[in-house]
Amino acid sequence: MKRSVSTILFCCLAAISGMQAQQKSARIKLNEVTLMHEMRSTPSPLDKATVNDRAVSFQWPLHADVDTSEEVLDGMKSTKKKIDKAQLKYQLRYSQDAAMKSNVVQVESRWPFFNPKKDLDAGVWYWQYGYVEDGNTLWSPVLQFTVKANPDKFCPPSFKTMQTRLPKNHPRILVQKDKWTDFMNNSKSKPEHQWYLERADKVLTIPMQSVNDIKADLAKGLKSEMQRSAMLTRESRRIIDKEEGNVELLIRAYLLTKDTRYSKEAIKRIMEMLSWDKNKNVMGDFNAATMLSLSSLAYDSFYDLLTGPQKQDLLKEIKRRGSEFYANFNNRLENHIADNHVWQMTLRIFTFAAFSVYGDLPEATVWADYCYNVWLARFPGLNKDGAWHNGDSYFAVNFRTLIEVPYFYSTVTGFDFFSDPWYQGSVMYTMYQQPPFSKSGGNGSGHQGNLKPNSIRVGYLDALARLTGNTYAADYVRRVATTPDYHKRLITVKSGSLAWFRLQCDKPLPTGEGLTSLPMGYVFPQSGLASFMTNWDRVGSNAMFSFRSSPYGSTSHAIANQNAFNTFFGGNSLFYSSGHHIAFVDKHSMLCHRSTRAHNTILVNGMGQRIGTEGYGWIPRYYVGEKIGYVLGDASNAYGKEVSPLWLERGKEGGIEYTPANGWDENHLKTFRRHTVALGKSGLMFIYDELEADKPVTWDYLLHTVIKPMSVTKKDKFVHIQATNKNGASDAYLFSSGALKTDTTSQFFVPAVNWLRADANGKFAPYHNHWHFKATSEKKQIYRFATVINTHALNKPAADPQILPDGRIKIGSWIIKVNISSEGTPSFFIRSTRKGEDVNITYKGGATIVREDGYETTLVDKLPELEI
Secondary structure (H helix, E strand, O other), X not given: OHHHHHHHHHHHHHHHHHHHHHOOOOOOXXXXXXXXXXXXXXXXXXXXXXXXXXXXXXXXXXXXXXXXXXXXXXXXXXXXXXXXXXXXXXXXXXXXXXXXOOOOEEEEEOOOEEXXXXXXXXXXXXXXXXXXXXXXXXXXXXXXEXXXXXXXXXXXXXXXXXXXXXXXXXXXXXXXXXXXXXHHHHHOOOHHHHHHHHHHHXXXXXXXXXXXXXXXXXXXXXXXXXXXXXXXXXXXHHHHHHHHHHHHHHHHHXXXXXXXXXXXXXXXXXXXXXXXXXXOOOOOHHHHHHHHXXXXXXXXXXXXXXXXXXXXXXXXXXXXXXXHHHHHHXXXXXXXXXXXXXXXXXXXXXXXXXXXXXXXXXXXXXXXXXXXXXXXXXXXXXXXXXXXXXXXXXXXXXXHHHHHHHHHHHHHHOOOHHHOOHHHHHHHHHHHHOOOOOOOOOOOOOHHHOOOXXXXXXXXXXXXXXXXXXXXXXXXXXXXXXXXXXXXXXXXXXXXXXXXXXXXXXXXXXXOOOHHXXXXXXXXXXXXXXXXXXXXXXXXXXXXXXXXXXXXXXXXXXXXXXXXXXXXXXOEEOOXXXXXXXXXXXXXXXXXXXXXXXXXXXXXXXXXXXXXXXXXXXXXXXXXXXXXXXXXXXXXXXEOOOOOHHHHHHHHHHOOOOOHHHOOOOOOEEEEEEEEEEOOOOOEEEEEEEEEEEEEEOEEEEEEEOOOOOEEEEOXXXXXXXXXXXXXXXXXXXXXXXXXXXXXXXXXXXXXXXXXOEXXXXXXXXXXXXXXXEEEEOOEEEEEEEEEEEEEEXXXXXXXXXXXXXXXXXXXXEEEEEOOOOOOOOOEEXXXXXXXXXXXXXXXXXXXXXXEOOXXXXXXXXXXXXXX
């Protein structure tokens, strides 16, 4: 065992050391199978790390022999042998003495993380973690890190402060008892007050639904256990979510009025729902979370109205459900890359349940301790840049957690949890991935449906604008939420509605700089995302470009689109990722939506990128100026046979075969570096692909559209592909090392069949086909593509680029010299010919040099700060 602990750490340190050594050259060549891990494999702080933005949190991997993972799909029972987590114990020691002899702080922990009660002094520190077994502690090697002084460092209070300041009476979650009357009076002037009462009054007139209303017959005839489980989970949630929403309305209406009509009906419905899990058709962790949520909110909100037996029934349910969630979370969640449902809502529900019965249920002391400290250690975001690795659609289901939990902690402790710098990055991600009145950037499963920012997304920005003073977010909100009832329709949305927060928070929207003051682009290097646009002020004439090359790969709800881009005009997509998210491991969803063939990137010998964290890309360089922008994506490590144990197991459950016929085979790729250059705010993008394999292979250049078919015209020097929407067009001019064989189709590799998503009447709406372009090279070991994309208004047709006598390309006010030959050094030089502008970018296989108005910036590869 000692050897295994040392091996984990040695591999981690060796990899990091190797990366640091390679950074001395312009290019970093990574050899790691994965940069991120489904479960933590690296300690934090890493050896030789510097901590300057937040208080130190010590975190470390589970022992190599311990597997606490759960079911591979929601609703599917896990067959793995359960670990007795009560037997897991750890020790931690830290000191400023390298020999660990003097002034050593040593603690024991039941979880693989520890947050010191106060931040460590500035200086060099040393630490070790240890696994306790049979009374002996197996220590890791000593790790070193440096704490830097920073007056703006995020240093939240310890759990002891939370314990001390938590109100002893009830209610204390949705409102605090000593502030209840003021809350009721202040709320009356806000529109949400009336919305809640209107909806709650309607609930009083509607008979309660029953689990017998679950349309279980829809699962009959489905081919696999995975499909049947997914259907029953979805259909049972349809009934349970509806009743949960009804009861939540009643609870909130009571807290706004103290009218017992609402409380009596809520209590009656909750007591009925407590028996619903006995029905065999009720499946999924969200349904379990619903029961915990309603029981704990009723216990806290109606505390003075409940009878003794009612309190005992609710406490019994809270104890049962809470114990199940704690058993699931501890020694797993804190080390998981990002457990979808927990991040989305179940941790929030468990947190509020723990604090609602704190002092009344003995187990709640440990639950509350865990919830508070795991938030300090791992939340709110997955990394520091503020973006969301799961993409645009699934980001929204986290909003209540991201706002309500830290707002509760802030209210109780008096500390501003929104001073966490992550939230400022989150504002930028929310806006740059989906500008006002626009389609989202096109990342993550289910992104197709994000046609315009809905009130959930706008409500999130509204909350952050008020809580952090961010004026860009405030301007976004003012531009979109222009009517008094803008937020009314989605007031009861389970995961995203922040209507109750708006009743609680009296801070006004700040004033100041707005969207037009933002840069034309923004890059999120840890998440591997970038966006550029030409017009923040008028979406109707905005040309937008999004790009992804992510260290998270395609795990969870992320998709295998490393080094892929999307284009937009007037808020609608042009060249855009294709396919439909039907279910997590549905055949079409896996092979035509998650897989690489669905995206605007490259196939190697017809093969795509691995599924999981192993299919990763990253952004080694970027630059955002006023007149030019640049992002380099590297997907050199993304391709090959499927190797993720988790996704191989999921593939079995879903009947997915990771074969060459389906797009996975032995890897022959050595290099796939995609340079993207935004040529000012002209709507022009330049893309340069450096491609190399270990033997001659074919290279497939892919483009897709989802609104209208593409037109393809072969010309002497390039292939012209045009995508159009109602008001705009993207003209792509594709140059290459040799002749290309082109193909277009309107058919998916696997048809999209809607077997899961029935409407309330049991009807299944069809999925539409999309359009796909592929340009295939002859077999070459080294290949290069260059693409000029002009995104513009449809009523202003674009002229083809001019090919000058010396082979340079002229388009608009830019001249491009590029080596597309398979021979020689990969290179390009682009300069502006606009009078008075001194703007150019140079790449000759080494560093990238950007010159803008007399300032020169040299860019070499830099590995983003990653850990887990």
